[in-house]
Amino acid sequence: MEIQEFLTRYKQGERDFAGVDLSRAILTGINLQDINLTGANLTGANLSWSFFNRAQLANACLRQADLRHVTFTSANLSQAILSGVNLTKADLHFANLSNSDLNWAVLEQADLTSANLQGAKLDQSNLEQAKLIQAQLMQAELMEANLRRSQLINANLNGANLREANLELADLRDATLIGSNLTEANLNGVCLRGADLSEADLHRVIMTGADLSDACLSSADLSRANLAGSYLLKTSFRKAYLLRAILENVLMLRADLSEANFRGSNLKRADISGAYLCDTTLSETDLTEALFLESSLIRVKLDRSQMTGCCIYNWQLEDVDLSQIDCDYVYTGFNYATKSPTDRYPSGRNLKPGELAQQYREENSYIKINFKEAPSWEALIFSLAKLEQDFPNLKLTIKSFESVAGGYLLKISCNRPVNSKNLRSRWADTYLNMFQKLQVKRQKILTLLNIIEDKTQHILTPKKSIVTTPPPEPMNEENLNLYREVVQQIEIIIMSQTPEKLVESIQRLLNFINVKGIATEEITNKIIGQAILRRAKQDQPFQKQLIQWEKSAAPAIRLSPIGSAIRSAIAILWQESQ
Template sequence: MEIQEFLNRYKQGERDFTDVDLSGAILTGINLQDINLTGANLTGANLSWSFFNRAQLANACLRQADLRHVTFTNANLSQAILSGVKLTKADLRFANLSNSDLNWAVLEQADLTSANLQDAKLDQSNLEQAKLVQTQLMRAELMEANLRRSQLINANLNAANLREAHLELADLRDASLIGTNLTEANLNGVCLRNADLSEADLHRVILTGADLSDACLNSADLSRANLAGSYLLKTSFRKAYLLRANLEDVLMLRADLSEANLRGSNLKRADLSGAYLTDTTLTETDLTDALLLESSLIRVNLDRSQMTGCCIYNWQLEDVDLSQIDCEYVFTQFNYSTKSPTDRYPIGRNLTPGELAQQYREENSYIKINFKELPNWEALIFAIAKMEQDFPNLKLTIKSFESVAGTYLLKLTCNRPVNSKNLRSRLAEIYNDMLQQLQVKRSKILSLLNIIQVKIEQPIPAEIPVTPTPKPAPLNEESLNLYREVVQQIEVIIMSQPPEKLIESIQRLLNFLNVKGISTEAIQKQVISQAIVRRAKQESTFQKQLLQWEKTAAPATRLSPVGAAIKSAIAIL
């Protein structure tokens, strides 16, 4: 059709030009909005600066056409042939380009905001600095495409093929790339904050200096990928493959690497502070000078990994074997003001093979619990029993109890290495729950255990008097049981309280037995001193407390029956 005829018919109101042949036509700067050019032949046509708002161009052929600065807002270009076209700075907002052929097309600085490019072919196309915000690119072919500095914020690239594509400095915040093929693509300096790359193929991808904070890469394949210097704050790599990946100098603070495979990866100087690693494979990895501050490593495989110079301040290990690592020294503290590790261990020498593993086993075979006040031993024992019930493979034993700087320190030994921080927190929760339950059910519990509750109604004065001992009476079965119960309670008191407090507690029990007509002579001469000696041999701190008590105790206290028993124990020691 002649160009003039075509334009005249359009001016007269005609809009349907289906299958028209306008190949090579020059139609620059013309307004052709709402036109129907379905199936039209526009090969080699010059349509630059023209307006095709809401135009119908489905199945049209625009191969090699000049479409610079053209406006295709809300136009339908589905299945159109646009290979090799020039669409520099074109306006394609909300346009439908699904299944279209845009191979080798030039779309520099084009605006494709909210456009539909599902299943489109864009191999080797030029989309540098293009705006693709919220664009639909599902299953699109973008092999070797140029997307440098393009805006793909919230774009949908699920299952798209971006093999060997160039995305340097592109903005892909909140983008969806589930199952996307990015093999050997260049994403240097790209922003992928909060993007979803689950199950994406990133084999040999370049992500140096990229920002993937809060991104999801679960089950993604990043084998041999280069992520040196990238930002991976709170990034999720659950079940991801990072075999022989380059992760030098990355920031992986609070990243989730559960079940990830990082075999042979380079993690030199990587910051894994607060990272969560459960069932993670780190065999043959290089963690030289890495930061593992407050990281959680549970069932992590570190065989043949390099860990010299790691900072392990407050890291949490559980079921981790350190016997096969290669490590000369570690740092145990971190200076946050200078942002550097401190306190080299060991000082002046290197670790011997297996030494760090041995220390770990010793340190993680027990937990320490601080109490501001004396613990309720009944609640504590029930709490330990509940812990062992919740964790059938765990066995806890009370190792020691001592007063330290106005607080009370309890040490529990474990039958295997544990995450002491988590276990301590869990035990504290159970202990508080047991305290509440005991307030309501203590009488019933003691009754079930056939234990008689001792009730002392008269208060004990500060200066503890010795209650006159009535003439001993033959012990019947009830008195014998009561005597045994008091002896047990005295031994618990001695094993848990400092000298200045246990005297008053024990004297109350002795007075109680005297009132009942039960002799306490054997307790005063043997039970008390033997229990004190036993505890003193176990705890050096308690020995020091005894010597301090002997120097500072009031005369009346030292001369009391319990005080005399303590002095007798000190003499034995």
Template sequence: MQVQDFLARYKQGERDFAHIDLSGAILTGVNLQDLDLTGANLTGANLSWSFLSRSKLHGACFRQADLRHANLTGANLNQAILSGANLTKADLRLANLQEADLNWAVLEEADLSGADLQGAKLDQSNLERSKLNDTQLMRAELMEANLRRASLISANLTNANLREATLESANLREAILIRTNLTEANLTGVCLRSANLSQADLHRVVLTGADLSEASLHSADLSRANLAGAYLLKTSLRKAYLLRANLQDVLLLRADLSEANLRGASLRRADLSGAYLSDTTLSETDLSEAYLLESHLIRTNLERAQMTGVCIENWHIEDVDLTKVECRYVYTDFNHANKSPTQRYPVGRDLAPGELAEQYREDSSNIEIDFAEEPNWEVLIFTLAQMECESSELTLTVKSFESAAGQYVLRLASNRLVNAKILRSRLLQIYPEMLHRFLGRRHQILGLLGIVPRQEDGSPTPDPTQSPPSKAPLGKDKQVQIYQEVVRQIEAILMSQAPEQIVDSVQRLLDYLKRQGISTEEIQKKLIGQAIARRAKRDSTFQDNLLRWEKTASEAARTSAVGSAVRLAIALLWQQPQRP
């Protein structure tokens, strides 16, 4: 059909031109909105600056067509052929491009925001500085595509293939890249903050200077990846593969590397302050001059790791073998003013082989335990009994107890060498649980032993699990006594249990006080918040658990009296300046 005839019929109101042949036609700047060109042949046509918004272009062929500045908003280009087409600065917002062929197409500065490109073919296409915000790119083929400085905020690239693609300085904030293939892709300086890259293939990817803060890379493969100078603050790398990856000068503050495999990786000068390295493989890694301030190393494999010059201020190690670490010296303190490690250890010489392991050996027959409050001795005896039952052939003996300036130190002796840190942690875990269980059944337990506890006035102590008879209400002194004892229990719970346990345990104690006719207002308003603030200040793990509870707790737990008090404490806590 001649172009003139086509335009005349369109002007007369005709809109159905399915399967028409307009190859090579010149239609520059023409208004063709709401047109039906299903299956039409527009090979090599010039449609620059034309208006094709909301048009039906399903299966149409635009091979090598000129569509520069064309308006295709909301158009249906499902399965259309656009290979080699020039779509520079084209407007394709909300367009349907499912399974469209855009191989070798030029889409520089094109706007594809909100478009549907599921299963589309974009191999070697040029999308430099294009807008792909909220675009659906699931299963899309983008091999060797140019996405330099493109904006893909919140785009969905699940199962997409971006092998060897170029994404330098692209913005993929909050993008979804689950199981995406990014093998050997160039992501230099890319923004992937809060993106989801779970199970993604990032083998040999270049991520130098990239921002992956708060991103999820759970089970992702970053083997031999180059992340030098990247930002991974609070990034989740659980079960990730980072074999022989380059992580020099990387910021991994409070990152989660639990069960990750970094065998042979380079972490020279990397900042792992506050990071979680539980069951992490760091064998043969280079950690020279790295920062492990307040890092948590639990069952971490450090076999043949290079650790000379590491700063270990307040690091937490548990069940870690340091005997095979290669280390000449470490720093035990950090000057936050000039941001440099201090207090070289040892002074004036190098560490002898195995000396670092000896310095942090936890095996001992003497265990020292700090309590926030004076322990309840009845409960403590049952706590020790439970620990002995849990470990065969273990016998624990109280050596001494000191109380000075509000500090309570208990020293125990065991009949054999034990891991003092693990045993200490276990006792402090069992004690508050035992306190709650024992005080709720103290009357029955002492009764079984033939002991009848008495009050100061000589009368028998009532069973605390039973409500007092209405005809004999508790006196003021007795209420004060019960209140003080319950407060001690609550403080012990708040300083030792996880948030979800705190809500349940403390709520039971508040309900008990209410049954005794004792007000809990002071506890709900002040005690809970103050105790949580004290613990969170010195325990970064508890801070993270609080945030996790805030997001995952049930509605019943959140709206309970204790839950409301905990949420208020969290809100007040996070209004304060946070550590870097």
């Protein structure tokens, strides 16, 4: 059809031009909205700067057409042939391009927001800086496509083929790429925050400096991938494969690494603090100078891994074999102010083979509990039973109970290595809870056990108060016993917990007795400070923790009654050291 005839008929109101042949036609800057060009031949046509809003172009052939700056808003281009077209800066808002052929097409800076590209062929296409926000790209073919700096926020790329694609510096926040193929793709500096890459194939992908915080890579394959320097905060790698991957200097804080396989990977200087590793494989990995602050390792395989210079401050191990690791020394402390490990172990020498494993077994096969006065054995036994109930595979046995300077020492053996510090803290809370319940339910329990209580001697009442000064006001016997027990528990907490945790634990106890109408001024004004000083004088690491707490605690905590008591103790320590 001649171009002039075509334009005249369109101006007269005709819209149906299905199957028309307009190949090589020059139709620049023309408004052809709502036109029907289904199956039309527009091969090599120049349609730049034209308007095709809501146009019907299904099955049309636009091969090698010039479509720069064309507006295709809400147009239907499904199954259209667009191979080799130039769509630079084209507007394809809400366009339907499903199953279309866009191989070798130029879509640089094109706007495809909310476009439907399901099943589209985009191999070797140029989509640099294109907007694909909320675009539908399920099962799309994007092999070797250029998506550099493109915006794919909340886009759906499930099952898409992005093999060897260039996604450098692209924004894929909250995008879904479930089961997608990204083998050998370039994802340097990409933002995948909150994205879902479950079961994706990322074999040999290059992802240095990428942001995958809060992303899900469950069951994904990242074997031989390069993620050096990436941000992996709270990322899920559950059941993922990272065989021989490069993960140097990654930030993997609070990540879920359960059942992931890192065999042979490079994790030098990786920060794995607060991460959860359960049934994780770290065999033959290089963990030199890695940080495991507050990390949980349960049944983790570490055989033939290199762990020299690791910081293991307050890590939690359960059923972990350290006997086959290669390690000269570790750090057991961390300075949060300078963000550097402290307290090299062993000092002045290197570890002997198997020494770290031996120490771990010895230190974590039992827990030590200090008492100012003799404990309530009823509450003690019930609290141990409760812990065994909370941890089904844990068996606790009283190993010894002896009088020591300033009180009593109870040793409880465990059937497997545990984190003694955390378990001791958990026990302190459980013991107090059991003591309080026994005060209420004791007579009923004794009746069920067919035990007649001797009223002349109350088992739960300590023979002597552990309080060095009398309570601030007269109390009845029940409140006095409760006051004494709370003070005892506060001393146990102070002797076993870090400053950050003990503030919270003590506050719960004070709230409890305040509800009972018992004053707490004596506790906050004197008892807490005295206990803090006692521990600090015999526990050098605790002194460092106090100094760190003084610098980092929130103002509201520092100025609270408990915080003030701690600060007063710190001031006394400082004066005595001068």
